[in-house]
């Protein structure tokens with residue numbers, strides 16, 4: 348065999364310059380030389396917990412994976428490489444501190460990517476909503492009355508009645524916190540930002556909103572509207 | 585659809601889609617990675633992951649996170665053996 352020739356027909360192949368593997372990227376096969384070390388999920392946990400070169404190497408590779416994943420996930424948003432780098436760094440610290448909580452019911456890399464995407468998205472939402480108060484969020488989600496200036500009056504009688512039923516249900520059946528939370532969500536505010544302003548966390552906010560949704564459903568049904576009737580009026584725009 | 589119609593439809597969907605047992609955003613996140621792996625592998629969803637799916641249908645923010653995670657996962661290669 349000539350020096351530098353490929354040895355064997357199967358993959359991976361040993362070449363003079365190193366190891367060549369074949370990878371599948373979005374449906375097509377490509378070859379790459381000297382790929383990063385392949386790690387099983389267990390390898391990731393033990394390598395990241397190791398001190399010295401082994402731990403550093405795993406950290407560097409994980410950081411590369413997080414940055415690459417984030418850049419791809421957020422490519423449709425205005426490019427902000429500082430946000431990608433900062434989020435990757437923050438997520439890396441979180442992952443290291445929580446590595447023992449990884450249960451192994453997903454691939455380790457998927458678990459790590461789920462953390463970094465949440466960190467980045469939370470940061471993006473925080474920046475976008477930082478100057479908006481809870482009152483403004485809630486106001487943005489308020490449903491105007493049937494014949495308000497902002498909405499033309501040329502809608503059906505049935506639809507006007509439905510709007511009034513829903514408006515009354517929101518006004519009369521929800522606690523102020525439930526009303527703010529639900530209206531803020533209708534206005535497009537993200538739950539982590541609503542939760543912060545209500546001095547709570549995202550799970551407790553979901554419970555608050557859940558109880559509000561139950562009350563709204565009961566109020567709509569009590570007002571004599573069946574689900575089918577509501578749906579038929581809604582679809583008849 | 586006018587802005588008011590969009591809000592009206594959203595709030596009615598929120599109300600009428602209530603299930604007796606729903607999980608919250610943090611519980612959903614606990615199983616997020618497993619859900620994304622099952623989704624990309626086309627594997628059948630076990631019970632806790634079905635609850636994640638139900639939450640995602642009702643929570644636009646978690647759904648947005650899932651879409652971004654699935655996009656990020658596309659950078660991961662399958663190594664030929």
Ligand SMILES: [Zn+2]
Pocket residue numbers: 608609610612639643645646647
């Ligand atoms: Zn959620």
